[in-house]
Amino acid sequence: YRSPIDSTRGCNPSRSTRVRELGEQLDAHRTRQQAAHPTLSMTGMYNVLDKLRSGEPLTTQERTIHEQGLVIVLEQIHDDLDRAVFDAYRWPHDLSDEEILERLVDLNHERAEEESRGLIRWLRPEFQNPQDARRLDLQADEAEEVKAATKKKPAKIEKRLWPKTLPERFQSLRAVLDQTPAPLTAADLAKHFTRARKEDVEELLAVLATLGHVRVTDQGRYVA
Numbered sequence: 001y002r003s004p005i006d007s008t009r010g011c012n013p014s015r016s017t018r019v020r021e022l023g024e025q026l027d028a029h030r031t032r033q034q035a036a037h038p039t040l041s042m043t044g045m046y047n048v049l050d051k052l053r054s055g056e057p058l059t060t061q062e063r064t065i066h067e068q069g070l071v072i073v074l075e076q077i078h079d080d081l082d083r084a085v086f087d088a089y090r091w092p093h094d095l096s097d098e099e100i101l102e103r104l105v106d107l108n109h110e111r112a113e114e115e116s117r118g119l120i121r122w123l124r125p126e127f128q129n130p131q132d133a134r135r136l137d138l139q140a141d142e143a144e145e146v147k148a149a150t151k152k153k154p155a156k157i158e159k160r161l162w163p164k165t166l167p168e169r170f171q172s173l174r175a176v177l178d179q180t181p182a183p184l185t186a187a188d189l190a191k192h193f194t195r196a197r198k199e200d201v202e203e204l205l206a207v208l209a210t211l212g213h214v215r216v217t218d219q220g221r222y223v224a
Contacts, residue, residue: 015084015087015088016088018084018087018088019081019084019085019088022077022080022081022084023081023212025077026074026077026078026081029070029073029074029077030042030045030069030074033045033068033069033070036068037068037069040065040068040069042178042224043175043178043179044065044069045065045069045071045074047062047065048062048065048066048069048071049071049074049075049078052066052071052072052075053075089103091103097166097167098166098167101166101167101170101207104207104210104211105203105207107210108203108206108207108210111210112206159191159192159193159194160172160176160192160193160194161193161194162193162194162195162196166204169200169204170204170207170208170213172193173189173201173204173205173208173214174208174213174214174224176189176192177189177214177222177223177224178224180224183217183219183221183222183223184221184222184223185220185221185222186198186201186202186205186222187201188221189201189205189222205222208222209222
C-alpha cells in the first residue's frame with residue numbers, strides 16, 4: 001500500500017523516521033505481549049483501551065487484559081504516534097475525529113487523481129516495483145493464500161448493523177479483518193454488514209490502508 005506520510009508534500013525525513021520508529025514500537029509491543037499471554041487478543045486490548053479513554057470502569061476480565069497487554073503502554077505509544085502523524089501532515093493536534101476523517105478522505109481522493117495520471121507514491125519501491133522479482137514472489141504467496149482460502153467451505157456470515165458514524169464504521173471494518181485470516185475484497189467485507197454499499201466500504205478501506213491499519217495485497221484484497 002502507499003503511505004501518505006512518506007508522500008506528504010514537504011514531509012522531511014526525520015518526521016517520516018519518527019512515525020516509522022513508533023509504528024515498529026507499537027507492533028513489537030503488541031507482538032511481545034501476545035506471545036507472553038497466548039489468550040490475549042488484539043480486539044481485547046483495544047476494547048480495554050477504548051474504555052480507558054472514555055473513563056469507563058473495567059471489569060475483572062478487562063483488568064486482567066489491561067495487565068497482560070500493558071495497555072497503559074499501548075495507549076502511550078498510540079498517543080506519541082498520533083502526535084508524530086499530525087506533525088508529519090503539519091496538522092493541528094486538536095482536530096476532531098470527523099475533521100481527521102474528512103482530511104484523510106480528501107487526501108485519498110487527491111492520491112487517486114494522481115494515480116490516474118500515472119503518479120504512484122510507493123511506500124517501499126524496492127518491494128512494490130513491478131520489475132522487482134521479490135515483488136513477484138509476494139504476489140505468488142498471496143495468490144496461494146487466496147487459493148487455499150477459497151477451497152475451504154465458506155462459513156456462514158453473521159451480518160452486523162452498518163454503523164451510522166465514520167469512526168464506528170472504521171472500527172467495525174477493522175474488527176472484521178482482525179477476525180478473518182484470509183484476505184478480503186471490499187465486496188466481501190460489505191457482505192458482513194446490512195445495507196453497506198461496496199463503494200463506501202472500499203473508500204473507507206483505502207483510508208485505513210493510508211493510515212497503515214490494514215494492508216492491501218497485490219490482488220486488491222485487504223488484511224489486518
